[in-house]
Amino acid sequence: MTTVHTRRRALHPLVTGLLVALAASIVCGVALGPVPIPFPRVLTFLQAATTGGTIPATDAGQYHIVWDIRLPRVLLAAVVGAGLSVVGVAIQAMVRNALADPYVLGISSGASVGATAVATLGLFASLGVYALSVAAFLSALAATALVYLAARTRGGLTPLRLVLTGTAMAYGFSALAMLLVFQAPHGEAARAAMFWLLGSLGGVTWGSLPVAAAVTVAGTGYLLANARRLNGLSMGDETATTLGIDVTRTRRHLFVVTAAMTGVLVAVSGAVGFVGLMLPHLVRMVVGADHRRVLVVAPLAGASFLIWVDVAARLLAAPEELPLGVITAALGVPCFVFLMRRRGYVFGGK
Amino acid sequence: MELGLDGVSVDGIVHDVTLSAASGQVVGIVGPNGSGKSTTLRCVYRALRPSGGAVLLDGQDLLAMPLKESARRLAALTQDSHVEFDFTVAEVVAMGRLPHKGAFDRDTDRDHDLVARSLRQVDAEHLAGRTFLTLSGGERQRVLIARALVQEPDVLVLDEPTNHLDIRHQLDVLALVRRVGPTVLTVLHDLNLAAAYCDRVHVLDGGRVVAGGAPADVLTPDLVLAVFGVRAHLVVHPTSGAPQLLFGHPEVSP
Numbered sequence: 133m134t135t136v137h138t139r140r141r142a143l144h145p146l147v148t149g150l151l152v153a154l155a156a157s158i159v160c161g162v163a164l165g166p167v168p169i170p171f172p173r174v175l176t177f178l179q180a181a182t183t184g185g186t187i188p189a190t191d192a193g194q195y196h197i198v199w200d201i202r203l204p205r206v207l208l209a210a211v212v213g214a215g216l217s218v219v220g221v222a223i224q225a226m227v228r229n230a231l232a233d234p235y236v237l238g239i240s241s242g243a244s245v246g247a248t249a250v251a252t253l254g255l256f257a258s259l260g261v262y263a264l265s266v267a268a269f270l271s272a273l274a275a276t277a278l279v280y281l282a283a284r285t286r287g288g289l290t291p292l293r294l295v296l297t298g299t300a301m302a303y304g305f306s307a308l309a310m311l312l313v314f315q316a317p318h319g320e321a322a323r324a325a326m327f328w329l330l331g332s333l334g335g336v337t338w339g340s341l342p343v344a345a346a347v348t349v350a351g352t353g354y355l356l357a358n359a360r361r362l363n364g365l366s367m368g369d370e371t372a373t374t375l376g377i378d379v380t381r382t383r384r385h386l387f388v389v390t391a392a393m394t395g396v397l398v399a400v401s402g403a404v405g406f407v408g409l410m411l412p413h414l415v416r417m418v419v420g421a422d423h424r425r426v427l428v429v430a431p432l433a434g435a436s437f438l439i440w441v442d443v444a445a446r447l448l449a450a451p452e453e454l455p456l457g458v459i460t461a462a463l464g465v466p467c468f469v470f471l472m473r474r475r476g477y478v479f480g481g482k
Numbered sequence: 483m484e485l486g487l488d489g490v491s492v493d494g495i496v497h498d499v500t501l502s503a504a505s506g507q508v509v510g511i512v513g514p515n516g517s518g519k520s521t522t523l524r525c526v527y528r529a530l531r532p533s534g535g536a537v538l539l540d541g542q543d544l545l546a547m548p549l550k551e552s553a554r555r556l557a558a559l560t561q562d563s564h565v566e567f568d569f570t571v572a573e574v575v576a577m578g579r580l581p582h583k584g585a586f587d588r589d590t591d592r593d594h595d596l597v598a599r600s601l602r603q604v605d606a607e608h609l610a611g612r613t614f615l616t617l618s619g620g621e622r623q624r625v626l627i628a629r630a631l632v633q634e635p636d637v638l639v640l641d642e643p644t645n646h647l648d649i650r651h652q653l654d655v656l657a658l659v660r661r662v663g664p665t666v667l668t669v670l671h672d673l674n675l676a677a678a679y680c681d682r683v684h685v686l687d688g689g690r691v692v693a694g695g696a697p698a699d700v701l702t703p704d705l706v707l708a709v710f711g712v713r714a715h716l717v718v719h720p721t722s723g724a725p726q727l728l729f730g731h732p733e734v735s736p
Contacts, residue, residue, distance in 0.1 A: 137610050138572040138597045228566045357585040364580050366569070368562040370529040375633075376553030376581035421567035 140420055143428060150432035154210065157439040161206035162198055164443050166450040169194055178203070205336045206439055208344060212333070212401045213438025214431035215348035217415070219390050219397075220408030221430050222355050225362040225423060226386045227291040233409035237298035237387075239394045240403040241305035242275020243268040244329055247402070248309045251325040252316040264328065265340065265399040272395035275305060280387065288380030289387060290369075330455030331404030333442050340400045351393040352431055358382070359423040366421070406460040407434060410468050417472070437463075483540055483555070483636030483665050487526065490535035495521045496689045498535070503637070503682070508659065508666040510676040510697075513686035514710055519669040520561065520641055522686065526667065527558035527639050539637065553581035557635035559626050559643055565614050571625050572597055572610040578632030600628040603662045620651035627655070631662060640668035644675060677701050678724040685709055698725045 163174045173191075177198045180187050187195055219234040227236070235241065246267035249255050256263035283289055283297035309329070316322040327334075355362070361382050364372040369379045411434045412426065419425040438456070441463060445454045486502040496518040503509035511519050524530040526537050528549065537544040544552050557578065565574065575597045576589065601607045604624040609617065617625065623643060630638055643659065644652040652672070656679040659666055670676045676683050677697040684694040685701075687709045693700045706714040706727060714727040 138576065138594045138601075140570075140573075224567075228564075230566060360577075360580050360583060360585070363569075363573075363577055366566050367574070367577060368560065368564045370524070370527070370560040370562045371558075373529050373549065374527045374553060374556075374558040374560065374639075375577060376548075376550035378549055416568060420573065421569045422573050 140422070140425065143419065143425055146419070147428060147432065150429065150436065154432055154436050154439075157436040158206055158210065161209065161439040161443050162202045165197075165202060165446050167194075167197060169198060174198060200337070204338045204341055205333050205442065208336050208341055208400060209333055209438045209442040210435035211341070211345050211348050212397050212404065213407060213411075213434040213436070213441075215344070215351070215393055215397045215434075216404065216408040216438075217411040217430040217434025218348070218352045218355060218427060219393050221412040221415075221423065221426050222362065222386060222390050223408075224412055225366050226383055226390065227295050228366060228368075229291065229295055230413070231409070232295060233405075234390065234394045234397075235302065235403060235405070235408070236295055237391065237394075238275050238279050238301035238305060239272050239298075239391055240398045241302040241309065242278075243272035243395065243398040244309040244403060245275075245305050245312070246271030247328050248312040248325040251328060252312050252321045262339070268402075269395050269399035272391075272398055275301065276391040276395065280391075289383045294387075327455055328402040330457035331402040331460075332445075332453065332455055333401055334453050336400070344396050344400045347393055347396045348431075351389050352427070354389055355386075356424075356427050358386070359427050362423040362427075363421075366423075401456070403457070404438070404460060405457040406464050407438060410464050411437065413472075414468060484538075485526070485556075485637045485665055485667055486538040486541075487522070488536045488538060490522060490525050490532045490537065492518070492521050492525065492530065492689075493533045496525070496532070499686070499689075499691055500535075501684045501691060501694055503665050503667050505665055507681040508663065508668065508679060510680035510683045511667070511669045511686060512671070512673055512676050512683060512701075517686040518689035519686050521689075523558075523639055523641050523667070523669055527556065527560065528552060529560070550581050553633065555635055556637045556639060557630035557633040558639040559623075559630055559641060561641050561645070568613050568615060570610070571601070571606065571612050571614055571617070574614045574625060575600055575629045575632055578629040581633060596632050596634070597628075600631040601625075603631060604628045604658055619646045620648070620654070623647060623651070623655055624658070627658065635664060637665045637667065638663045640666065642669050642671060644670065644672065673701055673706070674726050677726060678719070678722065701725060701727060703727070 159171065159174055163169050163171050173194065177187065177195050179185060181199050216234055223234055223236065224230060224232045247264050250263045250267040256267050279298050279301050283293045285293065313322045313325045316325065361377050364375045364377045365379065365382065372379050412430060415426050415430045415433055419429050441456055441459045444459045445456055448454055484502060484505050487499055490499045491497055499522050511522065513519050521530065525532040528545065539555055544556065576593065579593050598607065601610055604627055606621065606624050606628060609621060609625065614625065640659065643655050647655060652675060656675060660679055680697055682695060683697045683700045685692050685705065692709060693705055703714045703716055706712055713730045717726050717728060719726050
């Protein structure tokens with residue numbers, strides 16, 4: 133009897149490598165910036181901070197940069213990169229469309245309305261630095277509800293209706309955000325709004341981290357627990373039903389989970405493009421389409437990726453910062469085209 | 483395992499369909515376009531909830547079972563099998579284990595063995611590592627049947643399994659289903675294939691069962707004229723002895 137090869141290569145080496153890369157990326161992300169800080173110092177400071185050690189008073193300035201400015205920013209980059217990658221994987225399976233990304237449901241465009249309203253009209257001024265995030269999250273929530281209600285049918289949420297409704301709504305929300313930008317009383321407000329629309333981690337503090345991290349971890353856990361169902365959904369709704377999946381309920385739950393994750397991530401980082409669309413495909417090219425594998429690798433790869441994107445955003449035009457969306461595209465597109473050509477990836481069709 | 487449809491109705495499409503498939507039998511459903519064949523089948527594999535009637539598996543109400551339990555007993559090859567991502571053939575077949583698995587269960591050696599065995603049964607073991615999207619129509623159909631077999635079902639439901647296949651693959655697929663299948667309920671377009679491969683045939687017209695029984699008793703020229711509006715001549719296959727129909731276009735026939 134011949135052996136039939138039904139197993140994929142084990143993931144452990146790749147996952148271990150990605151974890152090491154992530155740890156290295158975090159240290160590099162903290163060390164690199166307009167004011168470079170030597171690696172040994174970074175490690176000393178991090179050790180002092182986590183174990184309650186002491187540092188000489190002369191290092192206080194650098195310590196402040198490492199602990200209060202760079203570390204929360206790097207960690208948030210990791211969380212956002214991981215979250216967007218995972219949401220991209222889930223949404224592509226949920227709407228069964230290889231071109232879908234976390235923003236296809238109109239959630240980020242919805243968030244941009246709230247964010248630009250704060251940036252240009254000065255709403256929620258009493259909330260201080262959190263005004264933008266809160267407004268972005270609230271309007272993301274409102275957009276999610278609108279898309280859900282408009283796309284819903286008696287037979288549940290169907291993939292094509294979801295994509296069409298989300299895309300149509302996204303145009304509406306973007307138009308509204310653009311209108312706000314052009315009505316902005318002064319150029320600086322318009323610039324701030326545009327910067328947010330392209331994604332930015334500037335001005336991040338420890339305060340933004342816990343909620344985003346908790347939602348990302350919980351959401352990723354939920355999706356991992358449903359990885360087999362995501363595989364089933366990729367086969368078509370009727371086939372998924374014959375595999376014992378309650379398609380209507382599963383899709384409704386996925387919609388809520390991915391919308392919540394997207395809303396929170398967009399609120400802290402703006403609409404960072406490309407990551408949620410291409411990272412899932414990059415990962416599938418390497419480990420295959422099985423969601424039990426993709427959902428383990430995608431967050432690790434996405435986390436490191438966005439840390440380096442943010443480092444580039446800080447360094448390339450220092451002391452100015454570039455929007456993250458510009459760099460994700462500049463880094464990601466060549467990388468993606470290279471991998472696609474090299475590996476003969478079918479990419480959702482012949 | 484016996485499958486029975488008892489008065490299954492779907493408003494405006496299917497009316498009071500009653501038929502059964504005894505354990506190990508291959509039972510066919512034939513009928514003109516729009517006669518409710520696929521709708522009837524969708525009620526059986528639970529993509530559609532009938533407005534009346536029951537689907538019984540050895541006397542148990544299938545529609546009252548949790549979806550996961552019915553998926554362990556009844557597998558189906560549907561018309562909408564469309565794979566969006568680059569799954570390998572082995573991964574597609576392994577999805578048949580889904581109803582047997584909890585959220586964090588790993589694939590066991592037995593799962594891998596079942597996948598390998600099913601691929602062998604459909605003569606597709608050499609395709610295991612291939613991307614499903616690169617397969618030909620005949621290969622896809624065989625792989626999807628393997629996926630259904632991996633579910634270890636008592637009943638296999640097939641919606642036009644010979645669709646888009648050339649004659650060689652049509653015969654291969656039906657012979658395969660007869661050889662490896664448990665109880666089978668299948669919709670077929672081709673009356674001669676139904677006559678050659680089914681133990682029993684039911685004819686649907688306007689959403690109602692108008693005839694049922696052994697192919698030789700059911701697929702008569704009179705019935706074909708009444709249901710399909712086509713003149714037919716009955717001949718006996720010279721080697722297999724199965725009843726076969728030769729069709730004449732109404733305007734051309736004498």
